[in-house]
Amino acid sequence: MDFAVGEVSTLLLNRSNGMSNRDASDDTAASGRATPPLRPPSDRVPCNKTGVCSRSYFVVVMVFFHVYIINVIALLFYVHYINGQEDANQGLDAPSRNHPHAESRPPPSKSAPLRDVSLTRIEGIRVGHVQKVSLVPSKVHEMRTLSLKPLLFEIPGFLSEDECRVVMQLAQLKGLMESQLMVQDGQEELAKELNLSPEEIFNLLDINQDGQLQLHEILTHSRVRDGIWLTPENLREIYAGLKADKDGNDLLSLDEFKLLSNDAFQRFLLQRGVKRSQLVRNSRHTWLYQGKGAHRVLRDIKARVTRLTRLPPALVDLSEPLQVVRYEEGGHYHGHHDSGPVYPETACTHTRSAANTSTPFETSCRYITVLFYLNSVEGGGETAFPVADNRTYDEVSLIQNNVDLLDTRRNCDKSNLKVKPTKGTAVFWYNYLSDGKGWVGEQDEYALHGGCVVTRGTKWVANKWINIDPDYQRQARYQQLVSQQPEDEDDEGFPLNPDQRSSDTHQEL
Ligand code: OGA
Ligand code: CA
Ligand code: FE2
Numbered sequence: 379m380d381f382a383v384g385e386v387s388t389l390l391l392n393r394s395n396g397m398s399n400r401d402a403s404d405d406t407a408a409s410g411r412a413t414p415p416l417r418p419p420s421d422r423v424p425c426n427k428t429g430v431c432s433r434s435y436f437v438v439v440m441v442f443f444h445v446y447i448i449n450v451i452a453l454l455f456y457v458h459y460i461n462g463q464e465d466a467n468q469g470l471d472a473p474s475r476n477h478p479h480a481e482s483r484p485p486p487s488k489s490a491p492l493r494d495v496s497l498t499r500i501e502g503i504r505v506g507h508v509q510k511v512s513l514v515p516s517k518v519h520e521m522r523t524l525s526l527k528p529l530l531f532e533i534p535g536f537l538s539e540d541e542c543r544v545v546m547q548l549a550q551l552k553g554l555m556e557s558q559l560m561v562q563d564g565q566e567e568l569a570k571e572l573n574l575s576p577e578e579i580f581n582l583l584d585i586n587q588d589g590q591l592q593l594h595e596i597l598t599h600s601r602v603r604d605g606i607w608l609t610p611e612n613l614r615e616i617y618a619g620l621k622a623d624k625d626g627n628d629l630l631s632l633d634e635f636k637l638l639s640n641d642a643f644q645r646f647l648l649q650r651g652v653k654r655s656q657l658v659r660n661s662r663h664t665w666l667y668q669g670k671g672a673h674r675v676l677r678d679i680k681a682r683v684t685r686l687t688r689l690p691p692a693l694v695d696l697s698e699p700l701q702v703v704r705y706e707e708g709g710h711y712h713g714h715h716d717s718g719p720v721y722p723e724t725a726c727t728h729t730r731s732a733a734n735t736s737t738p739f740e741t742s743c744r745y746i747t748v749l750f751y752l753n754s755v756e757g758g759g760e761t762a763f764p765v766a767d768n769r770t771y772d773e774v775s776l777i778q779n780n781v782d783l784l785d786t787r788r789n790c791d792k793s794n795l796k797v798k799p800t801k802g803t804a805v806f807w808y809n810y811l812s813d814g815k816g817w818v819g820e821q822d823e824y825a826l827h828g829g830c831v832v833t834r835g836t837k838w839v840a841n842k843w844i845n846i847d848p849d850y851q852r853q854a855r856y857q858q859l860v861s862q863q864p865e866d867e868d869d870e871g872f873p874l875n876p877d878q879r880s881s882d883t884h885q886e887l
Contacts, residue, residue, distance in 0.1 A: 496816025497745075497846070498688040499808065502526045505767065513682045521686075525766040525795055528807045528825040532797065533686070536804035537679065542752040544675045545666070546838050549702035554662035557703065557711075558605055560652060576636050585774055591630040594777040601784065606647055607658050607712050609788075610780040619646050655787065659711045661829070663703040666840075669695070676700060683748050683842050686806065696728070696860060697845045698742075702752070705759060705837040711829035713764055713776075713784030716841075717744040717809040719821040720848045728845040732856035744843040745818055747825075748806040751799040757834025761805065762786055762793035763827045771823045790830035799837055810848065818848040 502523040503509075511521045511533070524530040537545075574582075583595050593610045601608055608616075617623035622637045623630060630638070654660045666672070668680040684694045705711075718724065718741025725733050726743035749761065764783040765771055776783045783789055790796060797805055807827075813819035829837070847853035 495690060497812075497818070499529070499812055500531070500688065502529050502531070511686065513685050524797065524805065525763065525824075527767050528763070528809070528822045530763065530766065530795075530805065530807040533804045533806075534800065535802050536682070536686075537750055537752070537802045539802065541675050541679065542750075542801055542838075544673065545679075545700070545702060545750075545840055546704075546752050548666055548673060548676070549664050549704070549838075552664045552666065554664045554702070554704055557661045557663050558657045558659045560605075560657075576639075577632065580632050580635050589631070591635060593628050593780065594774075596630075597777050597782060598774055601712075601782070602658055603647060604644060605658055606652055606656050607785070609782065609785065612656075615650075616643065616646055619650075655708060655710070658714070660709045661703050661705045661711060663701055665699040665701055667699045679750075679842070683844075686748070686804075687746055687844060689746075689844060692857060693846060694844055696857065698728070698744075698843045701841040701843070703839050703841065705829065705832045705839075707832050707834060707836065709759075709829070709837065710786050710831040712786050713762070713826050713828035715809065715821065715825060716747045716827075716843060717742055717821060717825075726845065726847045726849075726852070729847045729849075729852045729856040732859045733852050742843070743818075743845055743847050744809050745846040746806055746808055746844040748804055748842040748844075750804045750840040750842070751801060752838035752840060753799070753836070754801045755799045755832060755835055755837045757832065758790075758830050759799050759832040759835075759837040760790060760796040760830045761799070761827055762790045762830050763795040763797075763824075764789075764793040765824050765826055766793075766795035768794060768824065773823075784826070784828065786828040787831045790828075796830070799839065813848075817850050818846050 500521075502525075505523055505525060507523045509521050511519050513519050513533075513536070517535075519533050519535060521531050521533045524532050580591065583591055583599055585595050585598070586592075593613055596613060597608060597610065606612075614623075614628065616638075617630075620637055620642050622634050624634065666676055668676045679700065680694060684691045687694070720726070720741065720743065721739070723737050724739040724741055725737045727740055728743065730740060764776070781789055781792065783792060807825055809822055809825045811819040811822050829839075847856065
């Protein structure tokens with residue numbers, strides 16, 4: 379910014395210098411002629427009063443010039459003021475590394491306005507824009523904007539080769555578990571839970587209200603059945619197995635739909651058997667804690683993420699641990715959001731303990747995803763953003779002509795954006811928009827993404843999610859609660875391992 383200010387003032391100086399030089403040389407030229415007799419001042423300018431040398435013309439030019447200067451000065455003040463605010467925000471709620479709790483946010487008083495923290499949101503400027511970022515003392519990283527919807531960046535060399543190796547080794551030492559278990563039996567029927575009649579469900583699914591259900595109308599709302607990803611072919615197979623679509627035209631009438639009860643659906647899937655490749659997600663993962671006592675590399679990564687995202691360190695400290703994921707050849711992760719939409723009745727997993735309401739809905743509120751590629755994949759395994767920078771978002775058009783854009787085993791080539799996994803590169807994006815007042819707003823529907831099928835070799839990635847509750851009060855209450863915990867018990871703010879909600883004991887590595 380200093381550079382920009384300098385540039386503007388130099389520009390101004392040159393302009394004014396240019397003008398006076400021109401005036402001066404004009405004078406010299408005039409004085410070079412034979413000395414003219416002195417004339418009354420009014421006669422000194424030998425040109426037309428309405429021409430460019432007239433006094434009124436001079437006044438207009440000077441007024442214009444002054445307004446211009448005043449505008450530039452005002453602009454400089456504005457830029458200075460905005461920068462000052464950002465710096466102040468970064469300082470807010472930022473505990474030092476040695477005393478993570480000492481400086482946590484003071485308890486919010488009920489009457490005072492609570493927006494004492496404003497979240498910095500990095501500007502994307504335009505796709506392809508590169509900004510330099512200082513994350514470690516010895517190196518300047520380049521951060522490239524990959525898309526504006528969602529706001530998505532790529533930073534090559536974010537992790538060193540050694541760091542990638544250490545993270546993979548620590549994960550192996552800890553042990554990875556299946557990311558998705560095979561079909562669970564005995565799940566409550568959704569329809570029963572929702573208390574809807576088949577007619578009502580039919581009506582809800584019939585998006586174009588033509589009295590028939592097209593394949594995509596069923597898939598849009600039930601791509602996933604008991605954790606199994608359904609393709610148009612699967613659906614046809616199910617219709618055939620249950621003899622639901624008697625005329626075989628891919629359309630279900632209400633009567634045909636009634637044959638497709640949830641029970642029958644589930645029984646069919648169980649009988650047929652399910653392969654890993656038919657799950658929503660085919661990978662293994664583990665969680666690595668990054669708090670006190672964690673491996674230096676893990677703590678360094680957390681500190682670097684804090685610098686990168688320019689968020690208050692307390693927020694990063696209190697987020698989920700690092701998730702390390704391994705995909706074997708043939709592994710994939712179909713299109714999904716890392717975070718759910720937030721309605722007033724939805725609670726965030728991380729602040730749930732502090733929320734004094736009980737609510738049936740819970741979602742992980744992950745404001746930012748930082749995804750690290752720990753190896754370069756030999757074949758496939760790209761991260762796909764099917765609707766990145768689409769001009770419009772339309773959930774229904776995600777399936778068109780039997781092509782499901784969220785199916786990362788088949789349709790990654792039709793994604794708007796794909797990121798190739800390169801060892802050490804980090805990508806990060808915002809899963810929520812801003813609320814316009816410095817806090818978390820609506821979920822960003824364009825943040826849909828998935829992991830394309832790995833066609834050769836294995837793929838290792840890590841996720842650092844930064845959890846922020848879109849409800850500011852709940853986030854503040856949560857931070858207050860954590861800050862009151864005795865320090866020795868609290869080596870990591872995030873209360874529960876996302877996979878072990880019933881127990882918060884964990885083994886440090
Ligand atoms: C995830 C994810 C993408 C990838 O783990 O949530 O979206 O490329 N991963 O593996
Ligand atoms: Ca229809
Ligand atoms: Fe994801």
